[in-house]
Amino acid sequence: MSSQLFTPKHNTLARLTLLLFVGGAAGTLGLLDLIHRSPYVRYTKVRREQPVPFSHKHHVNMGIDCRYCHTSVEKSSFANIPPTQTCMNCHNIMWKESDMLEPVRESWRTGKSLEWTRVHDLPDFVYFNHSIHVNNGIGCATCHGRVDQMPLTWREEPLFMKWCLECHRDPAEFVRPDDKIYDMAYDPQELSREEREALVDAYGIDTSNHRMTNCSICHR
Template sequence: MAQIFPASADTWLRLTLVMMVLGLAGAVAVAGGYADSSYATLVGWVQDQPVPFSHEHHVGGLGIDCRYCHTAVEEGPRAGLPATHICMTCHSQVWTGAPMLAPVRQSLARDEPLVWNRVAAVPDYVYFDHSIHVSRGVPCVACHGRVDKMPLMMRAQPFQMGFCLDCHRDPAPHLRPPDQVTRMDWSDRQDHPESHAAYGRAMVAKYGIEPRKLDDCSICHR
């Protein structure tokens, strides 16, 4: 019987299959690496804003509380972005002619709100309520990082599902007294870390927080 395929055909077929498998594995690895990279998560990236607002100056230097500008953080799902009149509370008195603040003055004169670009945001299909986290003692720094050290605001956390689940499955270490949630260095100044851990466990019991239920899909996907 005449041989239709050469003897090397089987070798080439196996080599082709091996290359296809390696190529698929490489593609998956690249995709996974990209998903965790700063290009995808935007961690460490500065977002352009209409005014180069410095949290380092206003929070770290002047000691302005987060709630002064983010007025809805204790009452609703969104923290709220600063309205023009909040900026002008101070800047109608100081740095009144600063060129970088021209957009703020124009916003007031034209009665048009400043359009701030969100730095920290979860996808539209994720439900997140600031008020419940703040009222239970989850600090701003847990998600937004040390904003008091940021000359320009940047994203501190990836806001991927794993980040949220890590906290939901073990919330106690992240909790602090609700009146200290906006303090950036609270954990740094605790002389007895064990008391912080004990506080977290006590608050989990007091508020009836059940970590085994907090990783249910319906908590964040409604």
């Protein structure tokens, strides 16, 4: 055995080891990040199981406005999940023999709450208010996607802070007229950039001094 422990061929081995070590670490982090952003973790576009397979698509296309059930969206931070009575307004007659709707009738008989699976749940360290958005030109579809085309509801957006900031940095890209808030098919880009900037002014949205991206606006 020679006294020379490392021969030139070990140079390659050393470089390869370094590469694997650095690349492996970076790759692992990258993989974790990918998993973190994936629909597997964020539930983006994943239909959620519900006690009753409620279809927004069916109900909206029949001409029922969002606010028929989500009654407090204009006034409150919370848009409201309707009480069983709202279901029974129609389903005391419509499909009243349907097995699918038995949990609704059971809830109506017993007064026990239906336990829906929550689709959009922001972290508790974020303050979000529905009313300030729908009263200032942000339509339901901007965040919730085409709910009118969802048989079972899914989360359209991953709800990352980056995504919130896209709009808070430049609301003029997303605002729409007052009478189009609940119009699911409306596209804010139908108006020109100038018209939308005028809308931002009309709503009184103040983007000066980074006001809209101030941490305390959402983390209060």
